[in-house]
Amino acid sequence: DTAVSQTPKYLVTQMGNDKSIKCEQNLGHDTMYWYKQDSKKFLKIMFSYNNKELIINETVPNRFSPKSPDKAHLNLHINSLELGDSAVYFCASRRGQGYGYTFGSGTRLTVV
Amino acid sequence: QKEVEQNSGPLSVPEGAIASLNCTYSDRGSQSFFWYRQYSGKSPELIMSIYSNGDKEDGRFTAQLNKASQYVSLLIRDSQPSDSATYLCAVEPGSARQLTFGSGTQLTVLP
Numbered sequence: 001d002t003a004v005s006q007t008p009k010y011l012v013t014q015m016g017n018d019k020s021i022k023c024e025q026n027l028g029h030d031t032m033y034w035y036k037q038d039s040k041k042f043l044k045i046m047f048s049y050n051n052k053e054l055i056i057n058e059t060v061p062n063r064f065s066p067k068s069p070d071k072a073h074l075n076l077h078i079n080s081l082e083l084g085d086s087a088v089y090f091c092a093s094r095r096g097q098g099y100g101y102t103f104g105s106g107t108r109l110t111v112v
Numbered sequence: 113q114k115e116v117e118q119n120s121g122p123l124s125v126p127e128g129a130i131a132s133l134n135c136t137y138s139d140r141g142s143q144s145f146f147w148y149r150q151y152s153g154k155s156p157e158l159i160m161s162i163y164s165n166g167d168k169e170d171g172r173f174t175a176q177l178n179k180a181s182q183y184v185s186l187l188i189r190d191s192q193p194s195d196s197a198t199y200l201c202a203v204e205p206g207s208a209r210q211l212t213f214g215s216g217t218q219l220t221v222l223p
Binding site: 033040041042043045048055056090097098099100101102103104105106 | 143144146148150154155156157158161163198200202204208209210211212213215216218
């Protein structure tokens with residue numbers, strides 16, 4: 001059983017389109033995150049939810065909107081995609097303070 | 113100053129040698145420290161966590177923490193070609209709401 005699963009794994013789309021990435025964890029963790037990893041491997045936090053409540057909302061364009069229907073799911077919707085949005089997006093979850101993350105397999109987004 | 117800095121690399125070591133990866137952090141209130149390994153095209157995988165000053169050993173891996181110097185390191189003994197990956201240092205700052213990552217060090221172990 002995959003602990004943190006993300007879909008899709010690859011996403012190729014044209015500029016201006018709207019797309020969603022889904023994430024589900026079966027670890028019973030309360031906190032979930034979205035990170036963006038650029039071509040130089042730097043992981044930058046975007047959002048975090050704790051038990052469906054948004055607790056971190058970093059400076060990202062408002063074209064990005066997270067949604068957490070329950071504590072096991074955290075989705076990311078992106079409107080009006082731009083070339084600069086091309087990156088790998090990782091979902092992660094953790095049990096709580098002091099614990100490391102478990103990452104999903106990532107979604108490689110390519111905007112053409 | 114970046115919140116978490118790692119030695120820039122890339123780092124190459126011969127098979128069987130010790131690989132040393134270093135990380136410094138800026139938030140003195142940080143309490144939890146992690147090392148992740150990321151193979152090309154894969155997601156980061158947690159390999160070590162450390163919370164107290166000193167050394168923590170797990171197999172061929174040793175994490176070292178010095179809170180006074182705001183420094184954490186990872187030693188890989190008897191390096192193997194399968195250890196070739198990017199190693200990410202992650203720090204939980206005092207706010208504890210998330211982990212902050214360094215930019216990673218790419219390690220290549222040469223057969």
